[in-house]
Amino acid sequence: MSPTFSLSRSLSSLLKNLHGHPTFLFFSSFSTITTTTTDNSNSEIPSRPSPPPIQVSFTESAGRGVFATRRVGAGDLIHTAKPLISHPSISLLSSTVCYFCLRKLNSGIQVPSQYQTVHFCSDECIQESKAFYEIEKRVDWSAYNEHCSEIVKLCGFLHLFKGCLGAASADSLDILQPARLIRQMILEMEEEFGLLKNTLMKAGLEEEQIEFLTKQWYTGVLARIRINAFRIELVGGSYEDLLLSAAASVEAEAAVGNAVYMLPSFYNHDCDPNVHILWIENVNARLKALRDIEPGEELRICYIDASMDHCARQTLLFEGFGFHCNCPRCVSGD
Ligand SMILES: C[S@@+](CC[C@H](N)C(=O)[O-])C[C@H]1O[C@@H](n2cnc3c(N)ncnc32)[C@H](O)[C@@H]1O
Numbered sequence: 001m002s003p004t005f006s007l008s009r010s011l012s013s014l015l016k017n018l019h020g021h022p023t024f025l026f027f028s029s030f031s032t033i034t035t036t037t038t039d040n041s042n043s044e045i046p047s048r049p050s051p052p053p054i055q056v057s058f059t060e061s062a063g064r065g066v067f068a069t070r071r072v073g074a075g076d077l078i079h080t081a082k083p084l085i086s087h088p089s090i091s092l093l094s095s096t097v098c099y100f101c102l103r104k105l106n107s108g109i110q111v112p113s114q115y116q117t118v119h120f121c122s123d124e125c126i127q128e129s130k131a132f133y134e135i136e137k138r139v140d141w142s143a144y145n146e147h148c149s150e151i152v153k154l155c156g157f158l159h160l161f162k163g164c165l166g167a168a169s170a171d172s173l174d175i176l177q178p179a180r181l182i183r184q185m186i187l188e189m190e191e192e193f194g195l196l197k198n199t200l201m202k203a204g205l206e207e208e209q210i211e212f213l214t215k216q217w218y219t220g221v222l223a224r225i226r227i228n229a230f231r232i233e234l235v236g237g238s239y240e241d242l243l244l245s246a247a248a249s250v251e252a253e254a255a256v257g258n259a260v261y262m263l264p265s266f267y268n269h270d271c272d273p274n275v276h277i278l279w280i281e282n283v284n285a286r287l288k289a290l291r292d293i294e295p296g297e298e299l300r301i302c303y304i305d306a307s308m309d310h311c312a313r314q315t316l317l318f319e320g321f322g323f324h325c326n327c328p329r330c331v332s333g334d
Helices: 009-016 123-136 142-147 150-165 183-202 215-228 239-244 310-321
Strands: 036-038 044-046 054-058 064-068 077-081 085-088 109-111 118-120 229-235 252-260 275-278 285-289 298-301
Touching (some): 064 298, 109 123, 118 123, 142 183, 183 215
Antiparallel strands (some): 036 044, 085 252, 275 285
16 A cells, blocks of 8 residues: 555544544545536636545444445445555566556566566656665565465565654554454464564664564554455446446456555445445545445445355355454345
8 A cells, every 4th residue: 555644643542542432533634536616607626625425433333434424426436545555466566567556557667676576657656665665675575475375465565664654654554453363363474474574684674674573563464454455456447437337346357466545444344335445547446336325324345245145245254354244134134
């Protein structure tokens, strides 16, 4: 995910103190929807971005969730979100996607280094990822990549995110809900942690650059990434067509990478969702209403393939995400 926004410490601690209190949080800083107004002379004047019609608050049975603050029409773009951190799929790293924004490339700007050559779509993406890539390129990730899944690689990459952005971002993921970890998972994570630490030491990183990297930090971050990382699949077709349609699923191409976002991580799951998250051309996410939504209604996305039967959905959500789904469709037994 990119450093486009990060949660301030004050907001983070505010949220930590909110459990049990019906306080609403407004994420006006996440607004990315721009509107235009037309004056009497018929010329279009761009206006300031309007805040997205949402707030984060507590649900009755699924922790925090995202709620509509005003009516949203089917097909409306509710808001967009830039990632906190993203990483291309390892198999695509050195060729077909932009290292920073995951845009598909026919040809790109090559940036060679000792261990790998990556591609960028623009000078802007090179600049945006400079802090990460300057460190990542010094590291021979081959042993770590061989052993770890894509998601775990994302965690390894997070160390760079934290190291590069400094202490201000040290707790930026703390606000996200961690997955419940069973003992076997913790043991695997500890093994990966050792591998990551060795990989970074071999690259000659300074002790103070990785002093934050403790087992506790690693398992905490990975537990959050497990349920909050999105697999990025770009959809083809025109953006306008997609906004107009309220299709529950759009054809997606293979995954180009993984990313973690702040606001989209507060969306709960529903097997009959009213919101869809999609990626058109790059890692920037768009959240779109699938049907008309009334003020106060909770906005929910679907984490899995909703066409599966009740039993398969429940099993996947429990084994993959660690919760028993209590959405109306599951409660009805459908
Ligand atoms: C990505 S987080 C969503 C935000 C989360 N509720 C929070 O407070 O941060 C996923 C977690 O939310 C809860 N959750 C989401 N959808 C749910 C559902 N349909 N039924 C029960 N719990 C759900 C589960 O605890 C799950 O692990």
